[in-house]
Amino acid sequence: MLIEEAQAFAGLVQAMYDTNTVAIVRKCFSERSAPELGFIRPHIAHDHICMYYVKLPFAEDLREFEFENLDGTKRNQPSDEQLKCIDSLITSMDLTHADRNGDEALRPEYVFNPYVQRMFQSIARRAVTPDEPLSLSNTIMEMNDTLLRSVASKCKRTLDTIHEKFTLRDTDRRQKITTGDALFGNIDSSTKKPRLDENENIEEPITDSSITNMDSASFEAQAAAKKKAALRNVGTLTPVEDFKLLMEQGSPSFIEICKQMCNLILELVNNSHGDALFEKAFQCLQCLRDTCIQKLEPKIFNDLELLLKKQASTVDG
Known part of the structure; x- marks a missing residue:
């Protein structure tokens, strides 16, 4: 066979x-x-x-990052001395002839995985001398460590020069304040309101409508704050808003919040009379997908999608 x-x-x-x-x-x-x-x-x-x-890779695995062009401003252009320092650093870190015998150092076929080497070394040590404690010595790792130290010592002088040539300074960005005169031009002094003296106390009349608006606004703010403080689970009334609010709070954990959202989506789909709750379930599903993509956790959404497909195939069958 x-x-x-x-x-x-x-x-x-x-x-x-x-x-x-x-x-x-x-x-x-x-x-x-x-x-x-x-x-x-x-x-x-x-x-x-x-x-x-x-x-x-899947589409969720691809990330496109946009960076500003460093050549756009003149202050980002390196000088000739800085370029020479970087060339010297590259030359000093060249591993072509960095070995003791003048050969190439750290060749890929001779650089071993320390985890695998340690595991096999422990197995061999335990098989030969089962009663003795495991030794932490590793000849290959010690040779590589010695080689890295020698390369680092050669680069020290060049790194010190780079530290002198590439100076770092703390810059405080002062926000430019744009006044009304600079934005709209000079305003006629006759149109300006007279400045009150220190002894003058002028109070604007407060009407009943302004009091009502202030009370309603403060009441809504207090109600929203109380709801935000008391929110612990994703509700069925406004699940998308609750999910986003819990994500902003960061409590409970991300996995727990997504688990609540997945259970709610399944509950909406299973308890829907016809397609009455399908629209809300679809909105929750779309919100969960966007969040999983943003947090680089596509497995949570993919598992839920597979479960929904399995339930749909069972119903159709």
Whole structure:
């Protein structure tokens, strides 16, 4: 059976290699892990054939950051001395001949993962001497650490020069105050109100309407403050507003708030008479999706979407 599977795999790899094609696949490491989307490409060598798997990003995984152009202002242009300092730093950190024998240092094939090295070293140590305590010595890591220290010592003089040439200063930005005279021009002195003396006390009459407006505004502000302080869960009346308010407060945790929102969406969908509550559920779902994208937590929304699809397929079936 294994020979037949190997022949089928070899035929697939050869066919993909001849047609110069790749395959879009879905990878799932275990039943509890989230699926990944990727592609496999064939690889044929003189002693083996295989396929390489490359993970593909989703739209939520892509981030586009816009930065200002540093060449736009003259004060950001480096001087010739600063450029020479950076060139000297690059030269001093060159690892081509940094090894003791004049060879290249820290070559990728000789730089090992310290976690894996420590694990195998502990297993070998425990198998050979089970009664002795584990030693923390690691010859490979000590050699790399010594090499890094030697490279850092060579760069110290250049770094000191860079510290002198690239000075950092604390700048206080003073906000420019624009007055009415500067904005609208000079105002005629006859139109200005006379300045009151210190002994004059003139009070404007307060009408009943102004008192009513002040009372209503203060009452609404107090009610909003009390609601904000007492809010702990996402309610069914205004779920989107409650969700955003809880996110601003930061209490409870982000996972707990999203869990409440997911449960509310499922409750709206399951308890809806026809499609009466579908619009509110869709608004909650859209708000949850935008928040998960912003917080770089797409798995919460994807799990909820899979659960909704599963329930919909069960109802249709």
